[in-house]
Amino acid sequence: DTAVSQTPKYLVTQMGNDKSIKCEQNLGHDTMYWYKQDSKKFLKIMFSYNNKELIINETVPNRFSPKSPDKAHLNLHINSLELGDSAVYFCASSQDRGGGETQYFGPGTRLLVL
Amino acid sequence: AQSVTQPDIHITVSEGASLELRCNYSYGATPYLFWYVQSPGQGLQLLLKYFSGDTLVQGIKGFEAEFKRSQSSFNLRKPSVHWSDAAEYFCAVGETGFQKLVFGTGTRLLVSP
Numbered sequence: 001d002t003a004v005s006q007t008p009k010y011l012v013t014q015m016g017n018d019k020s021i022k023c024e025q026n027l028g029h030d031t032m033y034w035y036k037q038d039s040k041k042f043l044k045i046m047f048s049y050n051n052k053e054l055i056i057n058e059t060v061p062n063r064f065s066p067k068s069p070d071k072a073h074l075n076l077h078i079n080s081l082e083l084g085d086s087a088v089y090f091c092a093s094s095q096d097r098g099g100g101e102t103q104y105f106g107p108g109t110r111l112l113v114l
Numbered sequence: 115a116q117s118v119t120q121p122d123i124h125i126t127v128s129e130g131a132s133l134e135l136r137c138n139y140s141y142g143a144t145p146y147l148f149w150y151v152q153s154p155g156q157g158l159q160l161l162l163k164y165f166s167g168d169t170l171v172q173g174i175k176g177f178e179a180e181f182k183r184s185q186s187s188f189n190l191r192k193p194s195v196h197w198s199d200a201a202e203y204f205c206a207v208g209e210t211g212f213q214k215l216v217f218g219t220g221t222r223l224l225v226s227p
Contacts, residue, residue, distance in 0.1 A: 004157075033214070040219070041152075041202060041219070041220045042217070042219055042220075043158075043204065043217040043220075044217070045214040045215065045216075048214060056214055058214070090157060090158065092158075100146040100163075100165050100208055101208070102148075102160055102163060103160075103215060104160075105150075105157040105158040105159070106157050107156060107157040108156075108157050
C-alpha cells in the first residue's frame with residue numbers, strides 16, 4: 001500500500017495550458033506539502049496545509065493554486081503553464097505541524113512544459 | 115533564516131569502502147536535522163533524523179550521522195558502501211514551530227566496482 005501517492009507520474013503539456021496534479025496520503029496525517037525540485041535537483045517548499053488550512057505559501061506565483069478537499073488529499077492546480085514550470089513536483093505529508101516532524105514523500109510528478 | 119550546505123556535488127566511492135557525506139547548517143537554535151535519499155526516478159526516503167540527545171544517530175540501511183554543534187555539521191556515514199547505495203542524498207533542517215524543511219543542494223553518490 002502506497003503511503004503517499006501522486007497522479008499523474010508524468011505530465012507533458014504545452015505552454016499556456018492548465019493542469020492539475022493530485023496527491024493522496026493514507027497515513028492519517030494532518031499536514032501535507034508541495035515541494036518543487038528543479039533541474040539541478042534543488043528542492044524547495046511551495047505550500048503546506050494543516051487540517052485543510054493553508055499554512056505556508058512560499059512566494060509561489062498565483063498561477064499555482066493548492067486545494068485540500070480533505071485531510072488526505074492535497075491537489076495542485078497550475079494555470080497558464082510556463083516553460084520554467086518544468087520540474088518534478090513532490091507531495092509529502094507529516095503527522096503534525098512542526099519542524100521536527102518526519103515528512104513522507106510521494107514518488108513525484110515529472111512535469112514537462114513544451 | 116536557516117540554510118543547509120552540502121559542499122560535495124558528486125562523490126565516487128568504491129564498493130566496500132567507507133563513505134562520509136558532509137552537511138553544514140545555519141540555524142540559531144538547536145535544529146531538527148534530517149538525511150533523505152533519492153534513488154533515480156524515485157521520491158525521497160528518510161534515512162535518519164536528529165532532534166536532541168545522543169549526537170550519534172543510527173538510521174536505516176546501515177547509515178549513521180553525527181551532530182556536531184561546534185561545527186554546525188551533521189555528516190552522514192556508512193562503513194561499507196554497496197552498489198545499491200548509489201543515489202542522491204539530501205540533508206535538510208527543520209525549524210522549531212514551522213513545518214517546512216529546508217534542503218541542501220544534494221550530493222550524488224556514485225559507487226564504482
